[in-house]
Amino acid sequence: VTIGFSQVGDEGDWRPAFSKDMQDEAKKEGIDLKFADAQGKEEDQLKAVRAFIAQKVDAIIIAPVVTTGWSQVLEEAKKAGIPVFLADRDVEGDKSLFVARISADFNLEGKLAGAWLAQASKGNCKIVELQGTVGSAPAIERKKGFEAIISQFPEMKIIKSQSGNFTTDGGKKVMEAFIKATDNLKGVCGVFAHNDNMQLGAIQAMKEAGLKPGKDFLMVSVDYVPAMKEALAAGDANASVELRSAIGKYIYPVVTDYLKDKKELPKWIVIPSDLHASATPGN
Amino acid sequence: MKHSSDIRPHAPAPSRLRALMAHRAVWPVLALALILAVDGMISPGFFQIRIVEGRLFGNLVDILYRAAPTALVALGMAVVIGTKGIDLSVGSIVAIVGAVITWRIHAGDPHWLVLVIALGSALLCGLWNGCLVAVLDIQPIIATLILMTSGRGIGLMINLLYGGTNPSFTSPLLQGLSVGHVGLIPTRLVLFVAIFAALWLLVRRTAFGLMLESVGSSPAAANIVGINARLIIYAAYLISAFCSGWAGVVLAADTHTSDPVSIGLNIELDAILAVVIGGGSLAGGRVYLGMTILGALVIQALTTSILTSGLPPEYNLVVKAVVVICVLLLQSANLRRALTHALYHALARTKR
Amino acid sequence: MNEKFLPLLATIAVFVAIFVIGGLLYNNFMSTQVLGDILADNAFIITAAFGTTFVILSGGIDLSIGSMIGFVGVVIANLDLAGWHPLLAAALMLGFGFLFGALQGLIIDICDIQPFIVTLAGLFLLRGACFMINLDSVPIQNGFVGWFSGLGIPLPGGGVLRSSAIVMLLALAGGIVIAHFTRFGANVYAIGGDRTSATLMGVPVRRTTVGIYALGGFYSALGGVIYAFYTSSGYPLAGSGAELTAIASVVLGGTMLTGGVGMVAGTLFGGMILGLIATIIIFNGTLNGAWIMIVSGVLLFVFIVLQRSLVGSLRMRGAA
Amino acid sequence: MAQDAPQGRRFESPRASFDASGPKKPGDGDEVGGTCLEQTIVTARIEMLGVSKAFPGVRALDGVDFRVEAGEVHALMGENGAGKSTLIKIMTGAVQGDAGEIRLDGQTVRIGSTGDAQALGIGTVYQEVNLVPTMSVTKNMTLLRQPKRFGLIDWREARRRARQRLERLNIASQIDVERPLGSYSVAVQQLVAIARALEDDTRVLVLDEPTASLDANETALLFGIVRDLKARGIAIVFITHFIDQVYAIADRISVLRNGRRVGSAPTSELPPLQLIPMMLGRELETTERRAASESSAIHGEPILVAEGVGRRRVMAPFDLTLRPGEVVGLSGLLGSGRTEVAKLVFGAIKRDSGKLTIAGAEVKSASPARSLHLGVAYCPEDRKAEGLFAELSVRENIILGLQTKRGWLRRLSFDAQQALAEAMIEALGIATPDADKPVGQLSGGNQQKVVLARALTSDPRILILDEPTRGIDVGAHAEIVALIRKLCAEGLALLVASSELDELVAVSDRIAVLRDRRKVGEIEERAIDRQTIIDTIAGART
Numbered sequence A: 001v002t003i004g005f006s007q008v009g010d011e012g013d014w015r016p017a018f019s020k021d022m023q024d025e026a027k028k029e030g031i032d033l034k035f036a037d038a039q040g041k042e043e044d045q046l047k048a049v050r051a052f053i054a055q056k057v058d059a060i061i062i063a064p065v066v067t068t069g070w071s072q073v074l075e076e077a078k079k080a081g082i083p084v085f086l087a088d089r090d091v092e093g094d095k096s097l098f099v100a101r102i103s104a105d106f107n108l109e110g111k112l113a114g115a116w117l118a119q120a121s122k123g124n125c126k127i128v129e130l131q132g133t134v135g136s137a138p139a140i141e142r143k144k145g146f147e148a149i150i151s152q153f154p155e156m157k158i159i160k161s162q163s164g165n166f167t168t169d170g171g172k173k174v175m176e177a178f179i180k181a182t183d184n185l186k187g188v189c190g191v192f193a194h195n196d197n198m199q200l201g202a203i204q205a206m207k208e209a210g211l212k213p214g215k216d217f218l219m220v221s222v223d224y225v226p227a228m229k230e231a232l233a234a235g236d237a238n239a240s241v242e243l244r245s246a247i248g249k250y251i252y253p254v255v256t257d258y259l260k261d262k263k264e265l266p267k268w269i270v271i272p273s274d275l276h277a278s279a280t281p282g283n
Numbered sequence B: 001m002k003h004s005s006d007i008r009p010h011a012p013a014p015s016r017l018r019a020l021m022a023h024r025a026v027w028p029v030l031a032l033a034l035i036l037a038v039d040g041m042i043s044p045g046f047f048q049i050r051i052v053e054g055r056l057f058g059n060l061v062d063i064l065y066r067a068a069p070t071a072l073v074a075l076g077m078a079v080v081i082g083t084k085g086i087d088l089s090v091g092s093i094v095a096i097v098g099a100v101i102t103w104r105i106h107a108g109d110p111h112w113l114v115l116v117i118a119l120g121s122a123l124l125c126g127l128w129n130g131c132l133v134a135v136l137d138i139q140p141i142i143a144t145l146i147l148m149t150s151g152r153g154i155g156l157m158i159n160l161l162y163g164g165t166n167p168s169f170t171s172p173l174l175q176g177l178s179v180g181h182v183g184l185i186p187t188r189l190v191l192f193v194a195i196f197a198a199l200w201l202l203v204r205r206t207a208f209g210l211m212l213e214s215v216g217s218s219p220a221a222a223n224i225v226g227i228n229a230r231l232i233i234y235a236a237y238l239i240s241a242f243c244s245g246w247a248g249v250v251l252a253a254d255t256h257t258s259d260p261v262s263i264g265l266n267i268e269l270d271a272i273l274a275v276v277i278g279g280g281s282l283a284g285g286r287v288y289l290g291m292t293i294l295g296a297l298v299i300q301a302l303t304t305s306i307l308t309s310g311l312p313p314e315y316n317l318v319v320k321a322v323v324v325i326c327v328l329l330l331q332s333a334n335l336r337r338a339l340t341h342a343l344y345h346a347l348a349r350t351k352r
Numbered sequence C: 001m002n003e004k005f006l007p008l009l010a011t012i013a014v015f016v017a018i019f020v021i022g023g024l025l026y027n028n029f030m031s032t033q034v035l036g037d038i039l040a041d042n043a044f045i046i047t048a049a050f051g052t053t054f055v056i057l058s059g060g061i062d063l064s065i066g067s068m069i070g071f072v073g074v075v076i077a078n079l080d081l082a083g084w085h086p087l088l089a090a091a092l093m094l095g096f097g098f099l100f101g102a103l104q105g106l107i108i109d110i111c112d113i114q115p116f117i118v119t120l121a122g123l124f125l126l127r128g129a130c131f132m133i134n135l136d137s138v139p140i141q142n143g144f145v146g147w148f149s150g151l152g153i154p155l156p157g158g159g160v161l162r163s164s165a166i167v168m169l170l171a172l173a174g175g176i177v178i179a180h181f182t183r184f185g186a187n188v189y190a191i192g193g194d195r196t197s198a199t200l201m202g203v204p205v206r207r208t209t210v211g212i213y214a215l216g217g218f219y220s221a222l223g224g225v226i227y228a229f230y231t232s233s234g235y236p237l238a239g240s241g242a243e244l245t246a247i248a249s250v251v252l253g254g255t256m257l258t259g260g261v262g263m264v265a266g267t268l269f270g271g272m273i274l275g276l277i278a279t280i281i282i283f284n285g286t287l288n289g290a291w292i293m294i295v296s297g298v299l300l301f302v303f304i305v306l307q308r309s310l311v312g313s314l315r316m317r318g319a320a
Numbered sequence D: 001m002a003q004d005a006p007q008g009r010r011f012e013s014p015r016a017s018f019d020a021s022g023p024k025k026p027g028d029g030d031e032v033g034g035t036c037l038e039q040t041i042v043t044a045r046i047e048m049l050g051v052s053k054a055f056p057g058v059r060a061l062d063g064v065d066f067r068v069e070a071g072e073v074h075a076l077m078g079e080n081g082a083g084k085s086t087l088i089k090i091m092t093g094a095v096q097g098d099a100g101e102i103r104l105d106g107q108t109v110r111i112g113s114t115g116d117a118q119a120l121g122i123g124t125v126y127q128e129v130n131l132v133p134t135m136s137v138t139k140n141m142t143l144l145r146q147p148k149r150f151g152l153i154d155w156r157e158a159r160r161r162a163r164q165r166l167e168r169l170n171i172a173s174q175i176d177v178e179r180p181l182g183s184y185s186v187a188v189q190q191l192v193a194i195a196r197a198l199e200d201d202t203r204v205l206v207l208d209e210p211t212a213s214l215d216a217n218e219t220a221l222l223f224g225i226v227r228d229l230k231a232r233g234i235a236i237v238f239i240t241h242f243i244d245q246v247y248a249i250a251d252r253i254s255v256l257r258n259g260r261r262v263g264s265a266p267t268s269e270l271p272p273l274q275l276i277p278m279m280l281g282r283e284l285e286t287t288e289r290r291a292a293s294e295s296s297a298i299h300g301e302p303i304l305v306a307e308g309v310g311r312r313r314v315m316a317p318f319d320l321t322l323r324p325g326e327v328v329g330l331s332g333l334l335g336s337g338r339t340e341v342a343k344l345v346f347g348a349i350k351r352d353s354g355k356l357t358i359a360g361a362e363v364k365s366a367s368p369a370r371s372l373h374l375g376v377a378y379c380p381e382d383r384k385a386e387g388l389f390a391e392l393s394v395r396e397n398i399i400l401g402l403q404t405k406r407g408w409l410r411r412l413s414f415d416a417q418q419a420l421a422e423a424m425i426e427a428l429g430i431a432t433p434d435a436d437k438p439v440g441q442l443s444g445g446n447q448q449k450v451v452l453a454r455a456l457t458s459d460p461r462i463l464i465l466d467e468p469t470r471g472i473d474v475g476a477h478a479e480i481v482a483l484i485r486k487l488c489a490e491g492l493a494l495l496v497a498s499s500e501l502d503e504l505v506a507v508s509d510r511i512a513v514l515r516d517r518r519k520v521g522e523i524e525e526r527a528i529d530r531q532t533i534i535d536t537i538a539g540a541r542t
């Protein structure tokens, strides 16, 4: 079978790992994968899907850059009789245009992080937040999820929040500024970063300022990339919500099965995202 | 047909010259002062400088510290712009250098060698750009756009050479160059001053600067005079590449990871802005190194103050845009003249 | 044979060549469907690039178009939430684009600040405005948009000439008329060719400059409208980086960044060439992100060199 | 042109102080300008009253009155930097004056832009060719006045009009109106500019050194046209440094000096011997054409030998030798290839045939850089495009020649630069407030002097000058001729391309004559005179 897969891009650690896994799994399963990387651009992704249709692939998997703007092209896919599946992000509008969404849940990730922080800080914590790229879906969703939880706790609030563009470098710069602005994070008890790269940057910045992340500050973020595993082991960070990157093995079977017997599937097949925490510090 | 606006003071040459110099510097300085003043108001402790972990620590230090890479790139950019060119590929060069460093360290080369290789690879990029512009004479924006688009890809490829996505490294030497400090002073500042001094000597104490400016002013005429315009342009792109390369070393060692997609993102825009705020003209013909640094400081001061201000991130760009516009309007002598001009005509009309 | 057409011919030749090569490499490539898709998918950038062509012809540059595209979309979508009819919103934004461009032009001319910088500020400003209006991407519910973006003239061989492409072609026609058959157009070429001379010849430089950037703003706003309708949504990050693509299209189309030389029609094919590059890469389908960046850079290089050498050889023949 | 011309061009003074020239410094007495202002009997076609203009460090104009009657050719004379161009730029809206008033047919008019001027029927040809090189000849000629059909430009009609205009100067045959203007020589561009200025509704025609790069035939042609425009009652302002041309065409002369009008009189009442002192503020003794005795300075082996040097489609292969102390002239009509010969010898155009030997060493691949180091210097014809670095200061422009020769490592100290610049400014009498003025702001003639100065600073053994005295005033011209001879006496070899026969006759030991981009003959020392040259060019003799 020939499957077209339109990926968002290469940013951070998680995406490339995800792309790589999809390509490797495809080889294993003997699938002819047409891989298209949209460089984070919506328009490139639309081009890709159109091209897949023109190529008459058997199925299309999309990891949408953005949730809107799909109806038109999905219509075309439907006309061409090509089933469409979604990986991670959801799309707005008519759900009948795609077969199923197989993904984790950004919002849930935010919630998990929030919940962990609430529990670790006994519901009393001043938080600084490192947001992802402004306007990007994960940033928006994780923020919403996180806030949904901490809003339950009157003593928990975000006192500073800036965008670190999902990058180590960005996270470090922002944290440096926060450290100055809050006079060495006085009164701050937790740091929530929308991804591990930023958190790792933040950790560097804090160490360079002579602070002890993971000991004096609760550090929670999302992705659970290898570098973060080390940080957790070293006790520099406290918790990271795993966003599985090796999910080819979840996705392809669903697609291939569907191609065999066009059986209706649940619209959303959730890939569990679980939280990994180092021993929570005594406080 | 009387225009008070067109009359300018008659002053003997030297003092007028000095006035001119002053004139060029005064607006960026004013802008910088204003920005800092605002910071001082919104966050009280803004100016305090302490000694933490044996080095100077505080917002003002941060501004210098963070401005260093941008300023470096901007210096190279100023030289290229002096030749009527422009170099969009600086960000990609930073990415490539970062990737090369990480790669070679993983390959176990001695770290001084890694540094050499990294700068070497940057110079290669410079050779490429120079070749496109000087030899194939492709228009600079497009010529450097080519490396801009592919450079980060090359970085990613290098990462993939040995598996890891965004691999990290540890290197006392390189990290020392970036986040280390000699005495109380951050090393990167010391090195920056060294590079600036070298570049300044090259541009102002040899005839290179003059030839550069003549090429930027009129390539045809430069050729007739017997200047090898090609060579000069080549040199300009090499210098730019070297500066970006060094910035790459600093930035990569800063987070000691190779993240080609995002490292030094949009640094070319900040660099160009710095040059222009420093009074450089994209039409070429002049190189102001010192002023360029001033420009870089203005930009970094702005960025730092946005970060410390606690403003929600969705406002960053608007604030940046507004401030930049204001600075430029401040600088524009024409605006002032045009205003007086308009005023004059308004009055004239009312008289009739 | 008039020399000034050579770059255009070269560009077209290159385009055809790639199209054929692609056809030989991949099946289903050389089809009206792919052609139609390329036209439709790149319509918004190419339309914006028409405006950029004027700006570049006058020796200037416009970096604000990417943000303009995003901004227009965001506003239309959010006005849709507020119950406006999309056409009304679109008209409003076209007006806005025109005025915003004019403002940029005014600043450039009065304060004589370099276009690169003024429009760079414009880029920041408009993108920032997108974020301030609404961080989420908003779908346009109004049925009209869906209907409109569905429109199209079927081509022989399964392809469709979509509404977006049609709008673009109309914009092109308009651009050609303005550039080559109005005094304004002639003045643009004059200013681009030699600003001081133009002034001495009596060209109203200020009015023209303002007009040029207004036109640029208008065209990029039109690009934004096309994009918003074609994705029937407004996305605050839409069109980021479009400015460079547009500039590349213009230059590939044979227009000199030094000003005074070039044609609007060339931009169409310049843009299509870039579209082809993307499509070929997707048809290949084995490249990961890294390779995509490298390959598109290399191809850009190859086509520029190809285009120039073609022009060169044609000139030779012409001279001989 | 004007055979009867008085020998205005042949004046020379071995040493003259330039205190008089140079721009007026502030602080000098400010007595009212326009000393001999005539009573207005008939209203003038155009009249400027008390016009003043100051540029940084320079008072370009100081209360100048200037009036031109309808149907009069009014010559505006003055040294380089006297303020001529500035005056007419104010008249035509290109520059805004600080004070003063303009009256057109009696009415006070406000000319805020060149557009206004054209609307008022003032046609202008500025000193530097000011057309757009990238645009076709047609586009240049019809800009802002394109004929329209159904609201759109009708290019066929436009082309027709362009050709028709060029016909009047009967050069339509040499010009393809679709080609970009820039692909034609300065001379051709100059003619196109003139043709453009000749609108039907023109009331005033301003010509700022239109003949600077024309040769006899074109000049004669131009004068023909000027005469019938005059007959049609058009007022014509004519700026030139060719004394004989003034007497050939002008009815009236006004003289500017240091931004003031020092006098104004009918041509008949102002013979050259009064005019020149009036312009320069000093006398100028005559000398005869360089005597054979001086030529004895020519000695020894040829320092430059070109054998069959040429390039396809640019210049047919030619031979040329040049001996130390010798001045070889290049003569020919416009487009004959003088510039090409010069550029081929210098290496600015790559030759594709022939052998070039300089100082005994064969030059395999000639290039400007190479030539420079072999001691060859070149002063280009097209100063705007190939000569000047407009943004750079006078000092930098001057020293670049020497600096390049020294190489980038051995930078001239600032003091050395200043000294060198001052010396040249002094020697060539460049009118500038100081050496740091951007050269683009100098007057045309002074710019030309700067380019010359640069060529001299690299102390060459061979000097190639293409139209060296374009737009240079009589006094300076004499200075330069004197300088050239002095250098020759010291053994410099000189190659001069010029469209000015008198100049060639005055300085040359030998003259190579070109026609249609091939060398058609060489005239030996004794045979040199206007007629021989003209005949050879015409092909009567070889």
Ligand SMILES: Nc1ncnc2c1ncn2[C@@H]1O[C@H](COP(=O)(O)OP(=O)(O)OP(=O)(O)O)[C@@H](O)[C@H]1O
Pocket (backbone or CB within 6 Å): D023, D055, D056, D058, D059, D060, D078, D079, D080, D081, D082, D083, D084, D085, D086, D087, D127, D431, D432, D440, D441, D442, D443, D444, D445, D446, D471
């Ligand atoms: N744009 C300018 N900026 C500053 N100074 C200027 C400018 N234009 C002219 N000047 C000065 O004004 C004076 C008069 O210049 P102008 O061009 O009128 O002389 P001119 O009589 O035309 O000389 P020429 O015969 O060489 O053309 C010169 O000293 C020149 O340096």
Ligand SMILES: Nc1ncnc2c1ncn2[C@@H]1O[C@H](COP(=O)(O)OP(=O)(O)OP(=O)(O)O)[C@@H](O)[C@H]1O
Pocket (backbone or CB within 6 Å): D182, D183, D184, D185, D186, D187, D188, D332, D333, D334, D335, D336, D337, D338, D339, D340, D381, D499
């Ligand atoms: N057809 C052309 N294409 C490109 N450049 C040209 C062309 N004709 C002339 N030129 C350029 O114009 C300049 C003058 O060349 P031209 O043919 O007029 O020789 P010339 O005899 O020196 O004429 P002039 O009397 O103008 O000096 C040279 O630089 C030449 O290269």
Ligand SMILES: [Mg+2]
Pocket (backbone or CB within 6 Å): D084, D085, D086, D127, D208, D443, D444, D445
């Ligand atoms: Mg003049």
Ligand SMILES: [Mg+2]
Pocket (backbone or CB within 6 Å): D338, D339, D340, D381, D466, D467, D497
């Ligand atoms: Mg010539």
